[in-house]
Amino acid sequence: MSGKKNTGGRLYTYLIMLFLYAPILVLIVFSFNGINSRTVWQGFTLKWYGELFADRGILSSFYTTISVSVLSAAIATVAGTLTSVGLFNMRRRWRAPLLYINNIPLINADIITGVAMCLLFVSLGSVLKFRLGFGTLLIAHITFNIPYVVLSVMPKLRQLDENLVDAAQDLGCTWFRAFRRVIIPEILPGVVNGAMIAFTMSIDDFVISYFTAGSGVMTLSMKVFSMTRKRVSPKINALSSLMFAAVLLMLLAINIREIRQERVAKNKARPLSGIPARSGRGAK
């Protein structure tokens, strides 16, 4: 009976995956299409890839997306980590409301965050004489990225044994040295995770960028959106296929590394078998 149930479950999982991947498959297949059509297939070609690398508009929007994502993720990671340490040391009475405000961009619909910042930048801009552009776009991205970093670093700080820091300082470390040598290594997984989430959120964002970038700057999403109002060129399909390949390779690399690290960790842990493993998983 359980075998039968498993087949059903497997089939269902495949169906969900088919649903999730069908559109991506369509995008990729039609990036090799001989004619400019998104439904009729007419022979194999690579010309859209060639044309993609000659299209200034698409390329510049791609660079904008990459630079705003990398910059905002990097800044948010540093700022979010330092903020988390600060918040963690605050009294609960102060920490709780601040964390609540920190969560607002996560809870609010993107369009609310977008129009709210749009209002702010437009009103500030009319006073301080600046226009919406890359600067406002970057500020918006940093603002919605920091909460993700804080949210992923905080739990790691809670797990941190505070005695370690005290010990380091008792042994003559300055606070900064203790921070670098003791706190950072302990919370690193949370920091890396936060950076990854921030980067993903940035690169995938359309709505907030749309409201905060003004008319001069375009991210890739904005470019695609403006094209869907007229006609989307298969060059966009070519670009999305390349991005898909890049993401796939990156995720594969991360996973292989993780599996390797786990193996190393397991081998290292063996001599210390007197210490009971904290998680029940993995140990059969």
Added chain:
Amino acid sequence: MKRRSLAVPYVFWMAGFIVAPIALIVVYAFTAKSGGFTMANFSAMGKYFSVFSRSFALALIATVVCLAMGYPAAGMLARVPARRQRILMMLLMLPMWMNFLLRTYAWMSILEETGLLNRLLGVFGISPVHLINTQAAVVIGMVYNFLPFMILPVYSVIVKIDRSLIEAAQDLGGSPRAVFLRVTLPLSLPGVLSGITMVFVPAVSTFVISQLLGGGKDILLGDLIEMQFLGQAYNPNLGSAIALVMMVVVMIFMFFMNKFGEGEDKAVIM
């Protein structure tokens, strides 16, 4: 480790870029175009009642479909061996890394009148279905885009459920149905609740999906707000009022969701 001051810059940042913008929405919502306090923006909203009800209805349908599709998928995922679980999780996350606009655009070519779905149906001699520029297409787009947001939180809760609780229920003679209803489901409720909000909130406020797949015919709340800020009907005051009402309604919705799940762990966000 006493370094409270490290959080101070961010407190100012939050005041400037999180609190102030939302305060501006409130101010704009109660201000007339020419300046001065007014309630006119709210009374003008009556004619958009159909937009409100349509947005909430479509988002609700999409959320229910996501739950119906996502819960079993999450349960299935939690039961496969750890190694395969990791691969499946990766496969689930991978589409989220692809640009959201591109994926929605791809659905246009699938759902079109002469699109791939109708071609496929034609091969089997089934008459074509009219989907593009309908509300059904909008719901499909919502479900497609937000399904992972349902699966992930539900999965992360189910995977942590202590197996021995389920085994105990089975040992005590619980039927599979009873075990699910009395043990698994209540324990997975926090994940379900956060899944529901993570699907509902973006679905109710979308304007991309309705414009790409709905043809801009039956506009949604997101479209309405977008039009007031960047579209032809430029009126940020009315736009702010609509945004404020939407925010408040969603907040009330989430408050009741959390009440409903009280006693359980708070809904997890990621």
